[in-house]
Amino acid sequence: MRRFKVFKNLVIDSLDTITKGSRKYHIWMAFLTFVMLVGMYCYSMQLQHGLSVTGMSDRVSWGLYISNFTFLVGVAAAAVMLVMPTYVLKDIDFKQSVIMGEGIAVAALIMCLAFVIADMGGPSVLWHMIPGIGVFNFPNSMLTWDVIVLNGYLFLNLSIPFYILFRRYQGKVPNPKVYIPGAILSVLWAVAIHLVTAFLYQGLQARPFWNNALLGPRFLASAFAAGPALIILVLAVIRSFTSFKIEDKTLNKIAMIVTVAAQINIIMLVSELFKEFYAPTHHSESAYYLFFGLDGKTALLPWIWTAITMNVIATAILTIGKLRKNLKVLYFCCALLFVAIWIEKGFGLIVPGFIPGPYGKIIEYLPTKIEVGVTLGIWAMGAFVFTVLAKTAIGIELGKLRYKKKTS
Amino acid sequence: MSEKKKWYSLDLGLNRKKSDTACGCGKTEGGCGSHKPEMTDDAFLEAAVNASIGEEVRKDGFEQVFDVKMDRRSAFKKLTASLLIGAGAVSTSCSVISGDDTKEKAQIDWEEQFKGNYKLMNDEEKKATVDRLMRSYELRTGKNISMTHENAEEDVLFGYAFNISKCQGYMDCVNACIEENNQDRNSQMQYIRIHEMKDGKGFNFNEADDNYYHEVPAEGHFYMGTQCFHCDNPPCVEVCPVQATWREDDGLVVIDYDWCVGCRYCMAACPYDGRRFNWSKPEVPENEINKNQHYLGNRMRKKGVMEKCTFCVQRSRKGQNPACVEACPTGARIFGNLLDPNSTIRWVLENKKVFRLKEDLGTEPKFWYFMD
Numbered sequence: 190m191r192r193f194k195v196f197k198n199l200v201i202d203s204l205d206t207i208t209k210g211s212r213k214y215h216i217w218m219a220f221l222t223f224v225m226l227v228g229m230y231c232y233s234m235q236l237q238h239g240l241s242v243t244g245m246s247d248r249v250s251w252g253l254y255i256s257n258f259t260f261l262v263g264v265a266a267a268a269v270m271l272v273m274p275t276y277v278l279k280d281i282d283f284k285q286s287v288i289m290g291e292g293i294a295v296a297a298l299i300m301c302l303a304f305v306i307a308d309m310g311g312p313s314v315l316w317h318m319i320p321g322i323g324v325f326n327f328p329n330s331m332l333t334w335d336v337i338v339l340n341g342y343l344f345l346n347l348s349i350p351f352y353i354l355f356r357r358y359q360g361k362v363p364n365p366k367v368y369i370p371g372a373i374l375s376v377l378w379a380v381a382i383h384l385v386t387a388f389l390y391q392g393l394q395a396r397p398f399w400n401n402a403l404l405g406p407r408f409l410a411s412a413f414a415a416g417p418a419l420i421i422l423v424l425a426v427i428r429s430f431t432s433f434k435i436e437d438k439t440l441n442k443i444a445m446i447v448t449v450a451a452q453i454n455i456i457m458l459v460s461e462l463f464k465e466f467y468a469p470t471h472h473s474e475s476a477y478y479l480f481f482g483l484d485g486k487t488a489l490l491p492w493i494w495t496a497i498t499m500n501v502i503a504t505a506i507l508t509i510g511k512l513r514k515n516l517k518v519l520y521f522c523c524a525l526l527f528v529a530i531w532i533e534k535g536f537g538l539i540v541p542g543f544i545p546g547p548y549g550k551i552i553e554y555l556p557t558k559i560e561v562g563v564t565l566g567i568w569a570m571g572a573f574v575f576t577v578l579a580k581t582a583i584g585i586e587l588g589k590l591r592y593k594k595k596t597s
Numbered sequence: 598m599s600e601k602k603k604w605y606s607l608d609l610g611l612n613r614k615k616s617d618t619a620c621g622c623g624k625t626e627g628g629c630g631s632h633k634p635e636m637t638d639d640a641f642l643e644a645a646v647n648a649s650i651g652e653e654v655r656k657d658g659f660e661q662v663f664d665v666k667m668d669r670r671s672a673f674k675k676l677t678a679s680l681l682i683g684a685g686a687v688s689t690s691c692s693v694i695s696g697d698d699t700k701e702k703a704q705i706d707w708e709e710q711f712k713g714n715y716k717l718m719n720d721e722e723k724k725a726t727v728d729r730l731m732r733s734y735e736l737r738t739g740k741n742i743s744m745t746h747e748n749a750e751e752d753v754l755f756g757y758a759f760n761i762s763k764c765q766g767y768m769d770c771v772n773a774c775i776e777e778n779n780q781d782r783n784s785q786m787q788y789i790r791i792h793e794m795k796d797g798k799g800f801n802f803n804e805a806d807d808n809y810y811h812e813v814p815a816e817g818h819f820y821m822g823t824q825c826f827h828c829d830n831p832p833c834v835e836v837c838p839v840q841a842t843w844r845e846d847d848g849l850v851v852i853d854y855d856w857c858v859g860c861r862y863c864m865a866a867c868p869y870d871g872r873r874f875n876w877s878k879p880e881v882p883e884n885e886i887n888k889n890q891h892y893l894g895n896r897m898r899k900k901g902v903m904e905k906c907t908f909c910v911q912r913s914r915k916g917q918n919p920a921c922v923e924a925c926p927t928g929a930r931i932f933g934n935l936l937d938p939n940s941t942i943r944w945v946l947e948n949k950k951v952f953r954l955k956e957d958l959g960t961e962p963k964f965w966y967f968m969d
Contacts, residue, residue: 239900240859241784241876250864250874310859310874310901317714317839317858324714324840324856332838332862394958395832395868474803547870548792548823549803 195592199358202590203581210580213430221573228566231559232307240310243560248552249543253560254308256535257567260415261297261304262339262386263408263534267416268294268346269379270446276365276372282439288582289427290420291350296575298343303567331389338382345375354585359592383408390542398475398542407457413450415530417443418523423575425520433583437516444519448507451526455504458497478551479541486544488553489536496532499525605830607961698736705733715853715892716843720748726855727892734897742888744896747914749847755908755963756848756935758945759822762969763929766791766813766820773924777909778895779887781879788873788906789824789921822930823954824921825850825871825906826962833863833872842903848935848963849908851893857902864903868955869962872905908932935963 210218235242245252271290274280306312317323318336327333349371356363387405394400421443428435465476479489503525512518545551556564584590712726723746734742771789780786792805796817805821814820827850834842834850841856842863864872878900890896891911898904909919913932917923922930933942945951949967956962 239875239877246876247786247864247873250861305860308860310861310903311857314710314856314858317841317856324717326838326840330836330838330862332836332860336838389862390865393832393836393866394960395866543865545803547868548790548805548807550807550870 195355195359198592199355199590202358203577203584206584206590207577207580211430218573218576221569221576224569225566225573228563228569231562231566234559235307235563236312242557244554244556246552246554248546248550249540249554251308251539251543252554253535253556253564254304256539257564258301258304258308259386259408259539260531260534261301261571263383263412263530264416264419265294265297265301265342265346266379266383266409266412267420269376270413270417271420271443272372272379273376274442276369277376280442282436282442286420286424286435286439286443288350288353288586289424289579291346292575292578292582293416293420293423294346295343295350295578296571298339298346299574300567300571301339302343303570304564307563307567331385331392334385335382335389338378338385342375342378342382345371345378349375350582354582357585358590380409383412390538395547396475396542397472399538401461403457403461407454407461410450410454410457411530411533414447414454415527417447417450418526421447421523422520422527423579425516427579427583431583431587433587440516440519441514444507444513444523447523447526448504448513451500451504451507454530455501458500474545474549475541478544479537483545483551486551486553488555489541492532492536496529496537499529500533503529605959605961607829607963702733702736705729705736709733709855712855714840714856716840716856720746723892730892730896738883740883740888742886742890742896744890744892745911746892749845749849750914751846752934752936753847754935755827755913756933756942756946756965757827757908757963758931758942758949758951758965758967760929760931760969761819761821761966763927764791764820764822764925765927765929766793766809766815766818767926768813769924769926770822770921770930773920774906776885777887777912777920778906779879779881779890779897780873780904781875781877781881781898782885783880784876786873786879788871789822790870792821792823793818794821821966823869823871824964826869826954826960826964827906827908828869829961829963830959832866832868832958832960836862836866838862845893847914849893849910849913850905851907851910852903852905853893854896854898854902854904859901859903861903868958868960872903875900875902875904 243252243254268290271283271287275283275287306315309315318325318333320327325333327337349368352368352371353363384405387408390396390399391401391404421440424435424440424443427433462476462480465473469477474483477483478486479493481487482490503522506512506518506522507526513522540554544553581590709726709729713722715723715726718726727744727746731742731744734740768791771787771791774780774789775782775787778788780788790807792802792807793809793813793815794801794805796819798804800821809815827844827848829844829848831844831850834844838860839856839858841858842850842852844850859874861874864874875898879898881897886897887895889911891907891914894907894910909917909921912919918932922932931941931945933940935942935946937943945967946965951965951967953962953965
């Protein structure tokens, strides 16, 4: 009974915290709310007219939604890069930032689920997929595996930080025996979510561009570059706007992770390019389309070359230790890397998988305004969720939020 | 079947019928009385299914879950069922102004929204949903349709052959298919694509045109049609997260339009461009609707679900040829029962040099090409 009372107090206190803040905070939240409303309007159009309002067609049947979903699974998986050293290897440096990493994972997973639902033709019959009342095609369909791992990971990333913060809120020390097993499990689980998502594509013999053993490992490498890069940027923002203390040492350690992952990602990219272009076969056509265009159709060229340029520049700069230690340069590189990998996962991976089609037909894909609106709305929702979670967590971590310590 | 293989291969039943055909009467049905009952593959499959999923296979919707022999569960089921009926009754009977028709319509819509997967229904439940759909159509438009739910017949495995030498690209098959199967007219959806290829270039799909608007046959070209190949090892069926698509016993790969959630994973998995999606609400002018329908075939679809060629299940299970076969003016299309040794399709497979597309993928299509 007491726990419920404490929980009720926590909810009230956190509602109190998240509705109060500086002028900048209010503008930020208002802006996110506005973008979310625009997104909801666009989604209502989509519900009314069907997916025909998007740029997708029978030839390119997955587009911006599934691209973003794939990318965000990687971002969510990357939280593990902070969890492992903190909880498992007991590296104290990360303790401050790990809660933020988990917050990002939660926000990213909520966005993933939203993107999948946005992509569904029949959201009203989604209960068909709920194990128990519906028919869950497990283990045959990789999509059902994905449903399991994503929801499991969401649960882990909600429960571990919740336990820790709940204890801190009451002024108690969290018991490592409770959260360490969960943390170890979540480390393994993070690898699983991204690998399973890669298998979703990798297992399709119909699409030679995806049906490639390197896809899974490359997903992991690029995720462990893009995810921590986002965490660095978020920590930088938190550092400058709140009194939450994050040491340079922490940022440098995360930067190290980003660097190594980005380097591995480049090595794998080279291996992929070599295979596609040294002895090109019929199966290399998608890669040709992506990098050089086919039959005068060149819609993806600017995207992929921008991404590769940004990727190489960022990785090269990060590799030089002296430059990496300069925080301004580090932030710049992280932003570059984040955008580059977003393009790579979206326009560079999902779309060319469908082009050319099974019989060589080349129909290009361009998202419509409504599709972009829904996408931005979902991103705004993710940012909103993260801001709410982070503000509460920072309040508790700083000791401002405590049970029965209502001074004001 | 018992023989272990490294890859999947199409079972035409040729081996399993050997002992049967050895009988002097020449019949496979067992009419002469000298056929001994034995454990056929089908019976074995059924036994295996019973062993693994047991009762679930016969049950429908909520019952697949709640109707388990367990006291607490069955009590829970009764509770839920009464709750559902109660809610349905409240939603319909509370309105004073609505007439009986509106109430009936609401009742039908409610039951349709929460019905189970057709694949797992028994014949009674199949009939119930088909009746509901027919009644619903009558209530909405005042016109009657006839919808059936014939199951696959025994000793039938449908196959298709396409004569490349004969096809002239008239596209009569495409038009007949659209009319027969009530495909959306707005998006110009078509299950069949005819690829116009250049002579001397071989089967070069990359340079082929599947959307031509000129007089045919065009000089220096030949034609090749593609559609759903009804693979015996269909990748689309494997990937569906809700088993809304499956292979029927007579080899047809079908979709339950009401169970599909519209994730389009099957579309990505199909190597043959065999599947279509309803990107918006499909529309067919009332006077053009084909009213002879089958639940798994040409009944009206809704927005946001997959559909595909079913070898015209509404025709083929009545012993007729699919619309495309009947419409073809050149006789390039041949359809029949692969298990019937006297069928034309068997003659083609045995006497012509046949081939299939993308055989290396191991999908075992039941769609063969050949030349004169």
